Amino acid sequence: MTTRVLVPWSDLSVPAELTPVVWDGRGTPPEGLDQVEFYVLPYDSGAAPLRLFPQLPSLRAVQTLSAGYEQILPLLPEGVRLASGRGLHDLSVAEHALALMLSAQRFLPRWFAQQRTGDWDRAHTRSLADARVLLVGYGSIGRAIERYLLAGEAEVVPVASTARPGVHGVAELPGLLPTADIVVLVLPDAPRTRGLLGAAELAALPDSALVVNVGRGTAIDTAALTAEVAAGRLRAALDVTDPEPLPADHPLWTLGGAIITPHVAGGSDSFYPRAKRLAERQLRHFAAGEELENLVR
Amino acid sequence: MTTRVLVPWSDLSVPAELTPVVWDGRGTPPEGLDQVEFYVLPYDSGAAPLRLFPQLPSLRAVQTLSAGYEQILPLLPEGVRLASGRGLHDLSVAEHALALMLSAQRFLPRWFAQQRTGDWDRAHTRSLADARVLLVGYGSIGRAIERYLLAGEAEVVPVASTARPGVHGVAELPGLLPTADIVVLVLPDAPRTRGLLGAAELAALPDSALVVNVGRGTAIDTAALTAEVAAGRLRAALDVTDPEPLPADHPLWTLGGAIITPHVAGGSDSFYPRAKRLAERQLRHFAAGEELENLVR
Numbered sequence: 001m002t003t004r005v006l007v008p009w010s011d012l013s014v015p016a017e018l019t020p021v022v023w024d025g026r027g028t029p030p031e032g033l034d035q036v037e038f039y040v041l042p043y044d045s046g047a048a049p050l051r052l053f054p055q056l057p058s059l060r061a062v063q064t065l066s067a068g069y070e071q072i073l074p075l076l077p078e079g080v081r082l083a084s085g086r087g088l089h090d091l092s093v094a095e096h097a098l099a100l101m102l103s104a105q106r107f108l109p110r111w112f113a114q115q116r117t118g119d120w121d122r123a124h125t126r127s128l129a130d131a132r133v134l135l136v137g138y139g140s141i142g143r144a145i146e147r148y149l150l151a152g153e154a155e156v157v158p159v160a161s162t163a164r165p166g167v168h169g170v171a172e173l174p175g176l177l178p179t180a181d182i183v184v185l186v187l188p189d190a191p192r193t194r195g196l197l198g199a200a201e202l203a204a205l206p207d208s209a210l211v212v213n214v215g216r217g218t219a220i221d222t223a224a225l226t227a228e229v230a231a232g233r234l235r236a237a238l239d240v241t242d243p244e245p246l247p248a249d250h251p252l253w254t255l256g257g258a259i260i261t262p263h264v265a266g267g268s269d270s271f272y273p274r275a276k277r278l279a280e281r282q283l284r285h286f287a288a289g290e291e292l293e294n295l296v297r
Numbered sequence: 298m299t300t301r302v303l304v305p306w307s308d309l310s311v312p313a314e315l316t317p318v319v320w321d322g323r324g325t326p327p328e329g330l331d332q333v334e335f336y337v338l339p340y341d342s343g344a345a346p347l348r349l350f351p352q353l354p355s356l357r358a359v360q361t362l363s364a365g366y367e368q369i370l371p372l373l374p375e376g377v378r379l380a381s382g383r384g385l386h387d388l389s390v391a392e393h394a395l396a397l398m399l400s401a402q403r404f405l406p407r408w409f410a411q412q413r414t415g416d417w418d419r420a421h422t423r424s425l426a427d428a429r430v431l432l433v434g435y436g437s438i439g440r441a442i443e444r445y446l447l448a449g450e451a452e453v454v455p456v457a458s459t460a461r462p463g464v465h466g467v468a469e470l471p472g473l474l475p476t477a478d479i480v481v482l483v484l485p486d487a488p489r490t491r492g493l494l495g496a497a498e499l500a501a502l503p504d505s506a507l508v509v510n511v512g513r514g515t516a517i518d519t520a521a522l523t524a525e526v527a528a529g530r531l532r533a534a535l536d537v538t539d540p541e542p543l544p545a546d547h548p549l550w551t552l553g554g555a556i557i558t559p560h561v562a563g564g565s566d567s568f569y570p571r572a573k574r575l576a577e578r579q580l581r582h583f584a585a586g587e588e589l590e591n592l593v594r
Contacts, residue, residue, distance in 0.1 A: 095449055109409055
């Protein structure tokens with residue numbers, strides 16, 4: 001009897017000793033599930049993939065392609081291991097963070113507006129080079145953003161929850177904020193991160209500083225930020241907001257100093273090749289009886 | 298009698314043995330010009346700074362802050378050396394090239410349009426990571442673009458006028474174009490570069506390829522590119538066009554697949570600190586009787 005693995009893609013390279021069963025999370029699940037021992041969850045397919053667990057009596061390991069897994073744990077059958085998709089979205093988020101910073105520094109909203117009327121009105125712009133960038137949240141996404149910033153000769157000041165050599169602790173923010181040209185937040189939603197940039201912290205930033213958020217919207221006091229941007233004192237470039245979606249009539253949408261994208265930093269083409277490579281590595285580990293990468297249970 | 302140097306900034310660090318005279322190119326030139334031996338030309342101030350040469354009988358060397366210097370040579374008095382501003386704009390142009398690529402790959406025109414109506418409509422986007430980027434023009438700007446692209450895990454294919462180890466020659470373009478996701482042109486205007494991407498070359502690109510130009514507009518056949526973008530087959534992100542300015546009624550302005558900025562890649566804040574550092578180094582060289590950097594005559 002062969003060992004079956006349930007995977008979301010038909011073009012995956014699977015070790016010869018495993019038999020793939022393909023299901024992308026849409027429509028009726030396939031036959032032969034009772035022999036499935038390894039299950040790569042389809043990405044971004046809602047709750048249906050998780051409802052399959054009771055039909056997988058031979059299941060030994062699950063691979064999610066998301067970085068988060070809190071919603072999977074309560075449903076996961078006892079004794080089944082779980083590996084996360086940590087790192088798969090890093091580059092996509094870093095790219096988008098850079099796109100937001102460059103948009104603001106190089107006046108892209110102005111050029112795109114001029115494009116609608118065919119207006120060739122030039123101006124000298126800000127730059128990302130030489131900018132002093134506080135990178136608040138220094139995990140794998142933060143480091144991917146840092147690689148981009150260093151290539152562009154920006155000055156990177158890493159800030160993590162606790163200080164370590166070369167990295168500032170978040171407690172040092174009051175002293176760091178007045179020195180920043182740009183603050184980039186790459187933080188999860190958690191009690192310790194909520195409201196991290198409130199009215200007092202925003203007021204500590206120098207005039208014209210740029211606030212970028214590609215983590216979770218709750219890290220910023222939206223009303224306080226809106227007031228600072230409306231006053232023309234700060235600029236903002238946000239992929240995440242609080243609340244989310246940002247209501248269509250929220251004043252932040254149309255302020256001249258604000259750039260808003262609808263939480264699209266993580267979802268780009270760079271994800272799928274990396275997700276497939278991780279799934280293929282994990283299937284090889286599984287076939288060889290090796291420990292999985294990114295094990296979280 | 299002290300050696301005078303004519304410089305455009307009052308905050309420049311000048312060696313003690315030199316006496317600075319400050320003129321930013323606007324208004325009446327200052328007194329004491331007959332002792333000026335070294336002249337740092339004000340940047341982007343039109344023809345007035347060049348008309349000063351006849352009033353500088355002691356002049357021995359001129360520093361321009363532009364990369365090009367063809368318009369200076371005919372006016373430069375005999376025996377006066379000239380140093381160029383080569384490299385000062387590299388990072389600014391590289392940043393803008395990256396901003397154009399990210400705008401197209403990460404759908405920024407769509408998000409900015411949605412922002413006007415407060416529309417939180419999400420979509421999966423393209424990515425810059427994994428994209429195969431032909432970098433046509435592999436001087437100091439091209440290498441600055443490459444550093445950014447490598448940080449973002451794009452695949453860089455350098456192309457220069459002649460092949461050398463690790464760099465393709467422009468004669469290989471017919472074989473390379475069909476493999477490109479993105480083509481970035483960083484070429485000066487010259488007989489050998491004009492019309493480099495004509496109808497045949499554009500037709501050789503795969504569907505949905507992105508054409509980026511931060512060099513000079515004449516490298517692309519504008520009519521052929523407009524036809525390809527209008528047909529929805531290619532995308533374009535251009536900081537330079539042919540003609541320039543692009544006429545307000547040109548169809549390229551409003552095509553969905555086109556991004557146009559009005560020749561603003563070189564003019565950003567990253568220029569001035571680098572220009573000042575070069576001027577300070579050159580003044581030290583001059584005071585010490587050393588050879589200048591970037592000498593072109």
